[in-house]
Amino acid sequence: MAPAGTKGSADPDAYDERRRWQALAVGLVATFMTLLDVSIVNVAIPSLERALHANPSELQWVLSGYALTFGLALVPAGRFGDIRGRRDVFVFGIALFTLTSALAGLAQSPGWLVAARLLQGAAAGVVNPQVTGLIQQLFQGPARAKPFGLLGAVIGISTAVGPLLGGLLIAAGGPEHGWRWVFFVNVPVGIVAVILGWRLLPGRVTARTARRRLDPVGVLLLGAGVTLVLLPLVQHAQWHGPAKWLLIPAGLALLLGFGLWERWYARQGPPLFDVRLFSLQSYTLGSLIALFYFGGFTAIFFIFTLYLQNGLGYSALVAGLAVTPFALGSAVAATIGGRIVNRFGRPLVAVGLLAVVAGLGLVALAIDLLPHAPVPWVTAAPLLVAGLGSGLVIAPNQTLTLSQVPVPQAGSGAGMLQTGQRIGSAAGIAAVGSVFFSTVASGGNAWTKAFERSLLLGAGIVALALLAALLDIARHHRQTRTQGRAPS
Template sequence: MQAGGAAEESAEYTPDPRRWKALAVCLVAGFMSLLDVSIVNVALPSIKVGLHGTQSDLQWVVSGYALTFGLVLVPSGRFGDARGRRNVFILGVAVFALASAGCGISPNAMLLIITRLIQGLAAGLLIPQVSGLIQQLFRGAERGRAFGLLGATIGISTAVGPLLGGVLIAIFGEREGWRYVFYVNVPIGALAILLAYRLIPARRPEQRRRQHLDPVGVILLGLGVVLLLLPLAEEQEWRGQAKWLLVVAAVGVFVAFIFWERRYGRSRDSLINLELFRRRSYALGLLIGLIYLAGFTATFFVFTLFLQQGKHYSALEAGVAVTPFAAGSAVSAALAGRVITKLGRPLVAAGLAMVALGVGGAVVAVHLVPGRGVGFATAAPLLLAGVGSGAVISPNLTLTLSEVPVREAGSAGGVLQTFQRIGSAIGIATVGSVFFATVASTHNDYSSAFQRAVLLSVAFDVVALCAALVDVFAGRAENARQRRADRAGRHA
């Protein structure tokens, strides 16, 4: 990172009058792509009926999207930084809409899996551009509010996906309803493309940077991500312990990637600026995002399974049950974005504590209300967890990227999203393993399985809270040293 880069960029900043409208376009497209992470979960029974898919087919419908999503986040973010974020964003939206149409018309499970893989690639193209455009278009308190809206979008898309999927399946029927889960993306994507051309500023030719693509870095990072995510995504399908050798191989590839980037970065722009990891706000923000998403994603994964398979809720009923979380997250994320520049990391720590209490409360509610009334019993604790989540996701985005120069915003945001995707995969693999193992060992006691699995999710939240507290106390110690140095300077 160049010294004074952030200050120079702030000095050159001129607010674009269309910035809030451009943000709205970005958020709509981001919502569309992130929605497909969770909406498919409630559609899996419908897909199984409609396409006569096997359990392995259904696993790949979910994991294939996450795999290709995580694969291209960093390279696409870096390409957008160098060549202009608008064009990469529009390309991602266009491919995503076309792939969604392909998913909807798929006559068999194999074609559905292929189009889901393409869908994931497209989502990986556009998502880093969203955080990069926020860095580019906003400064100061406005940037915090913009990231607050992005955080609300992330939280709502994840939580409301089951509800929207349930509504579409209820309207169009179990056999064909899953197709409309994908069709809904097509008109949204078409509208987003038209508005993006009008509202998102294009990079002027003189602003484009000629740079090497670092193909070796791209290959090493992509290989490492695949080797790490594949055994996590296929944890339930691949029996035996041999699959975890891929994780060992992934660690080796990541070590090789770091050595290569250090060498490459001496004379050229590397794929990832490793100097960013020396900044506490960025490094701890990545860690918090990884650990929190592990618990957050896994909670809804097992909760949906628990309601549909254990309590025989319909897809719509299961979606309604998680609505309190979505409502709480939407409101608090928008509010947190307005105050994050004043409150800093303590706000994230408070949010994580609320999530742990709320999710833990849901476990207690399931224990006390064993029947079909669990949806009502968990409403209040899920609302509390949602309010806490809104105070985690958007503030952590803002703080993690706060010291990143705008010229590196896309690649830095891609790294953050990659960490979050890895966290999600780790959470689903570990928490899901506890859930399925308990179901098998207790002869389909889904309530016990839910309680044991979600307690592990709470543990992830607590570990993330500890990381946030480390940042809080380190920040206070740094401020105290700075004040002492200032006093010593005045007395000198």
Template sequence: MTTDQTPPAPDVRRWKALGVCLAAAFISLLDTSIVNVALPSMERGLAASEAAQSWVVSGYALTFGLALVPAGRLGDMRGRRQAFLCGLALFTVASAACGLAPSASWLVLFRLIQGTAAGVVAPQTSGLIQQMFPGAERAKAFGLLGSVIGVSTATGPLTGGLLINAVGTDDGWRWVFFVNLPIGVAAFAAGLRLLPRLPASTGKREHFDPVGVLLLGSGVLALMLPLVQEQQWPGREKWALMPVAAMLLGAFWVWERRQARRGAAPLVDLALFSLRSFTLGALISFSYFAGFTTVFFVFTLYLQNNVGYSALAAGVSVLPFAAASAIGAALGGRLVVRFGRRLVVIGLSGVALGLLGVVAAVQLVPGPEVGWAAALPLLVGGIGSGLAVSPNTTLTLTRVPVHRAGAAGGVLQTGQRVGSAAGIAVVGAVYFAHLANDGRPATAIQLGLLTAVGIILIALVLAVADLRERQVHPEPERVAEPVRGAEEGGTEERVGPGS
């Protein structure tokens, strides 16, 4: 049996297999933002209430985040190929069901299933990249994944706007889901042929951790519910779930330590957090996603509700960020081997600078031309985003043993989902509060964007602190060099200079 201690020769089809992974990642992440511009169409064509519309958006994010870690661990144990294909098939079927939903209630139900399926697919993608690509190739692969993350998130409003403009407002929302079908079917067929059949485990039988799943799932649910429902649940009572979340996650931590002491396989190997690259990278990722994903939420709302843009025009306005993010991520995947964490610092600085430029554009050109005025700052921010997300993912996972890659990727992406929900709650609260009290939309969007910049600066401070620490205590190691004898036979990856 092939194990991580005796890695096979790289599969010559691995780049085609990566294309399958990226296609699945694209449609699952596209659905986090594409529905935002389709909500008025759902209200008109399906008579969806505000509560139902809220759950169409937040329910997907919620079940997506809940599934990530258990699905990643399942892929590590039973095989990432099987988990990936099952998740992709379920996602495609759920997308069809969403598009055919006869009522708002059925749409919400199918949307929850779709989010769960996306949460099954996502950690397998990062795990398969860890499994298929060694060394500098892995950085390039993560660079392409970073491009997909940026493009899919930012082009969601544009894609939704194009579909609704072409089909009409009554049924346009249905095609927001139908667009996944040809991509999902093609990716599934190609995945059957191209994805590696290599076992993901170390060869010994490991058991799932149902208690850990229950504690972690309950904790994440209690943490995310008040965040994703911040606008829909009035009053402060919802925040009482936060200490409940803290207690459940604390109990999860204690349980996982107990599992490790007993020699049982934990849901999350807490030894991952002894790796500075993983812990710091996860914190940077959490902070960054809390900042940058909110931009598309509040800026497109401002353009449509206060400047008079159509859904299509609002989507086109954020296109510079998407295109530049794809370029920046591909470039970052190539440069991270040379520059390490310094590249993340440069990227985060570019995002902060770009968003400050958008603030200035709103101040100087508050009318219908604001979309053109914001194009250059969004371009700068998009390049910075690509240089930040892709290299940070590479550096975060680079020393994780391959047989733990799925669970580690699940932890990283859970932080991203929770960060996005927290950022939208915070920035949205600032935007809506000032809009209601002050009545000046331009001021409200500026304050909202400045709040997002402040959150991104937290990620920048973390990256700079780590960079300075490494300059004082350098680690003369090469990027992604396999080391025999890693824990449980895993392949440990070494971190590059200054990373």
């Protein structure tokens, strides 16, 4: 066994406590940076539109193209990290993300920016499953709760703080070029992450692991299936007519084919994704919770920033500040949730989901009861409640969902979980955004009504995640009673 802290060792025992946390810190910074770019661009859209003269379809691809390629890369990249070692894949992904961030900031046309965003999203999809796999690799059993708690805090904060940071950068850089700094800010952080990632992350893989194949047929089936499911969702505003929705059943058919192929391929060798993971009810129900939660959660910030800026005339900075209570609540609760999840289990997630639904409902109620009050002030307390709930959802649910996943499948298992999150985000933004824009288009002073309706729809989608959590709690209680009645 290599001495403690030896560079490149894949053995978690070769990493002392300090080295484990240093490696995790690098991974968390990378996760923050890649997930920040999901939401930070929202507040930059008005200035970006003016600077590049982009049309609505191009703006949609700037936002949604990132999510599309992000989702496509997750499972293959997670599997590749399982096979070849997470350090090399992580460093490649961060280097590509840094380069494409610079290219996006230098964009001279909408087409240039869209191409850079597509590559940037793919790079983000390469990075993220390596971080989750790293936690599975370096921490064992209950010790994973704290790092998963920190990861959950990073996920929640990055999504919520994106509009605030974007507003600050635009205010500092000016209305004409401030949007470029939304991308340039990634460059110095990315360079440091590449250097530290190469030095600190475990890199060596065993000969047995290195002989595994990537399963190219599985990659093609999964990629085509996810693309067909996501395309009509990300292009719903640009592709008119009902024919686009036929792509979704076609994509689902390909995903079914992917599942059948993976079952067959597992008899020949390790598959891209072991579908037997779905026989673990903790993994299946946890994945459903993540799918529905991100479907409601991500859409809220999309419509909130639009409502504040385009509907009420607030600046990008004020729009960003308005979601800060949610970010703060999420950060505090995620840190606590990660420490107590092993004690309370899925009921903790259910409490968090209930708080999110209640908080979002209170946001709509506050705006309705106080129509003339400043919206950022009247929504601060309800958003804080929702943020506290969110912190008890993301990290604990991820810990519970991946708790029984074997370490050799940690990257692909986490990749599939995050793919579900990306599909949920795209579907939620499509559904909630459709209600929002159709209500705005009805004319008159419809912005507030549009926000309230779409907000309640988002809360309803989160309620589906709560239902899945309650089903898991009921299943666990049945198992406990059955074991209690079993003869000793």
